[in-house]
Amino acid sequence: MNETHMTLIRGLVVEEEVQLTLVELCQACSAEQEHVLAWVFEGVLEPVGESPQDWRFSGDSLRRARLAQRLSRDLEINPPGVALALDLLDEIAALRARLQRVGIGY
Amino acid sequence: MKFKDYYEILGVPRSATQDDVKRAYRKLARKFHPDVSKDPDAEARFKEMGEAYAVLKDPEKRAAYDQMGSQWKTGQDFQPPPGWDAGFEFSGGDFGAGPGGDHSDFFEALFGRHVGGGPRAQRHAQGQDHHAKVLIDLADAYAGAQRGISLRMPVLDAQGRVTMQERALEVNIPKGVRAGQHLRLAGQGGPGVGEGAAGDLYLEIAFKPDPRFRADGRDVYLDLPLAPWEAALGAVVAAPTPEGPVQLTIPPGSAAGRRLRLKGRGIPGSPAGYLYVVLTIALPPADNEAAQEAYRAMAKAFDFDPRTHLKG
Numbered sequence: 001m002n003e004t005h006m007t008l009i010r011g012l013v014v015e016e017e018v019q020l021t022l023v024e025l026c027q028a029c030s031a032e033q034e035h036v037l038a039w040v041f042e043g044v045l046e047p048v049g050e051s052p053q054d055w056r057f058s059g060d061s062l063r064r065a066r067l068a069q070r071l072s073r074d075l076e077i078n079p080p081g082v083a084l085a086l087d088l089l090d091e092i093a094a095l096r097a098r099l100q101r102v103g104i105g106y
Numbered sequence: 107m108k109f110k111d112y113y114e115i116l117g118v119p120r121s122a123t124q125d126d127v128k129r130a131y132r133k134l135a136r137k138f139h140p141d142v143s144k145d146p147d148a149e150a151r152f153k154e155m156g157e158a159y160a161v162l163k164d165p166e167k168r169a170a171y172d173q174m175g176s177q178w179k180t181g182q183d184f185q186p187p188p189g190w191d192a193g194f195e196f197s198g199g200d201f202g203a204g205p206g207g208d209h210s211d212f213f214e215a216l217f218g219r220h221v222g223g224g225p226r227a228q229r230h231a232q233g234q235d236h237h238a239k240v241l242i243d244l245a246d247a248y249a250g251a252q253r254g255i256s257l258r259m260p261v262l263d264a265q266g267r268v269t270m271q272e273r274a275l276e277v278n279i280p281k282g283v284r285a286g287q288h289l290r291l292a293g294q295g296g297p298g299v300g301e302g303a304a305g306d307l308y309l310e311i312a313f314k315p316d317p318r319f320r321a322d323g324r325d326v327y328l329d330l331p332l333a334p335w336e337a338a339l340g341a342v343v344a345a346p347t348p349e350g351p352v353q354l355t356i357p358p359g360s361a362a363g364r365r366l367r368l369k370g371r372g373i374p375g376s377p378a379g380y381l382y383v384v385l386t387i388a389l390p391p392a393d394n395e396a397a398q399e400a401y402r403a404m405a406k407a408f409d410f411d412p413r414t415h416l417k418g
Contacts, residue, residue, distance in 0.1 A: 006276040008252060011289030011309060013280055018290055028235045028308060062288055062308070066237075067141055074156070075135055089142070097322055101382075 015059040022047070022055050029066040038079035039068050044086055108183065110212045112158035112171065120172070124163065131159040157209050167217060230300035236307045241314045242279055244321060247373050248348045250281030255309075277309065282375040285321055287311050318346055324379025325372045331388040332356060347371055347381055354383065362387045 012018050025045075026033050037052065039045050045065060047055035057065075067089070068082045077085060113120050116130045135156075136142065140149045161167045209217075238257050246253065256274045263269050277291065288308045295305025313321055320327045330345050340358035344351050347368075354366065364385045372379020392398045 006254070006274065008276045008278060009291050009294060010278050011280070011291045013283055014288040014290050014308065016287075027232065027305065030234070059288070063286065070141055071139070074139060074152075075132070085142075100320070100322055100327075 013059070014062050018059045019056040020059070020061065022052050022057070025057050025061060025065055028062055029069045031065060031069045035069070035072065035079070036065065039065070039082060042079045042083040044068055044079070044083045107211050107215060110154075110158070110210065112161050115154055115158040116162065118162075122162075124165070127159070127162045131155060131163070135159075154210075157213050160209075161213070161217070171216070231298060231302040233296035233298040233302060233305035235305040236295040237310065238307070239310045239312055240277075241312050242283075244313050244316055244319055244326070244348050246279045247283050247311075247313070247321075248281070251279040253277055253279055279311075282373060282378075283311050284323060284373055285311055285313050319348055321373065323373075324375055324377075325382060326379060327382045327384060329386055330354070330383045331386045332360070333390065334387055337361070337385065337387050345383060356385070360385050 014020075020028065022033065022036060025031075026036055036045070040047060040055075045057060045061050045068075047057045047061070049055040064086060067086060071077050071085055072079075072082050113122070116127060116134065118126050118130045122130070135152065138145065138148045138151045138155065140152055143152075145151070161171050236259065240253075240255050242251070242253060245251075254274060254276050256272055258270050259273055261269060261271045275291075275294070277289070280289075283289070288310050291307040291309065293304045294307035298304050318328060326348065328345065328347070330343070332341070332343070335341075336343060336356055337360045338358065340360070341356045342353055343356060345354040349371070352368075352371075356366075362385060366383040366385070368381040368383065370378045371381035390397065392401050
């Protein structure tokens with residue numbers, strides 16, 4: 001069989017090696033900038049930096065921002081509701097992990 | 107092509123008001139949203155109800171759908187009658203709920219394919235970022251690896267229709283990567299418009315299910331069965347780890363459920379995770395005379411009641 005030569009693409013681990021600007025984060029989760037600003041205001045995302053132009057979001061923000069975007073788009077949840085839902089989902093995930101650690105379920 | 111009864115999917119009668127439709131959709135969507143539900147069918151159900159809602163919430167589409175009549179049932183073979191949509195004008199635009207361009211054949215036959223959003227009428231714009239999930243072996247996270255992956259991506263053809271395109275990539279899997287983390291491949295997303303740069307491709311990492319190991323963050327779990335005498339008397343047994351077998355010392359008097367924690371044997375990193383070996387006890391079958399005799403000898407040798415804690 002013919003093997004096509006493919007160049008190896010180096011990926012960076014977002015959670016460990018990447019910080020995102022506001023523009024990059026919006027682009028990565030297809031969210032409007034005003035939504036991301038509202039989530040920051042509600043504490044869903046916690047960038048470092050003085051003004052939105054200087055903000056840097058940790059790599060973990062990508063997962064949270066995408067989740068926030070899906071919840072607000074699909075369920076039409078407003079920013080305070082998104083913040084509450086994410087807190088509760090985090091708590092459920094932590095409880096499930098504890099169950100798994102003691103060998104029950106999931 | 108199978109008919110889809112959008113009213114049945116949302117659980118509302120055909121006479122439902124727009125408010126009823128919205129309420130029913132919201133309630134189901136909260137229950138089956140794939141980020142919220144652990145139901146294995148959640149994603150398919152959610153997509154289906156998003157499609158049903160996209161039609162029923164829009165008075166134009168709903169009227170067009172309704173005029174096909176109520177004699178159709180879900181799953182019946184269906185072809186749209188010629189000219190079925192004559193006299194309806196669709197405003198087009200955003201279908202809202204559900205991922206755009208990802209509807210059933212049934213939906214597309216009726217309402218056509220549609221691509222949402224995207225930069226238009228701009229001379230230069232950056233390409234969209236794309237996302238995909240990839241399944242890797244746990245061993246790849248231990249050692250790092252190069253893996254060929256193939257992705258299916260919707261692309262627009264010259265007529266503006268969506269077609270699926272296969273794409274093969276060779277990607278590095280960095281050592282120490284964990285489930286739920288993302289790899290960013292710069293410039294591998296959607297093409298830019300004009301002189302705009304291409305978007306990025308984000309790959310979300312997940313582990314292939316493994317019959318022996320399960321991962322929780324950096325920590326990895328293994329269930330290790332022991333014979334009763336190994337658990338009681340202690341033993342040195344071979345145990346598999348994602349990096350290869352190790353010799354494990356089982357302390358005497360180990361009960362089922364005891365966890366042995368092996369430092370640095372979880373997923374590598376700083377700090378590396380733990381490998382937890384969870385002990386279970388397997389009973390040998392008493393399927394011949396010698397084995398039965400051994401069990402009888404045990405019964406004689408022990409003054410053992412495993413149910414003391416059940417007595418009042």
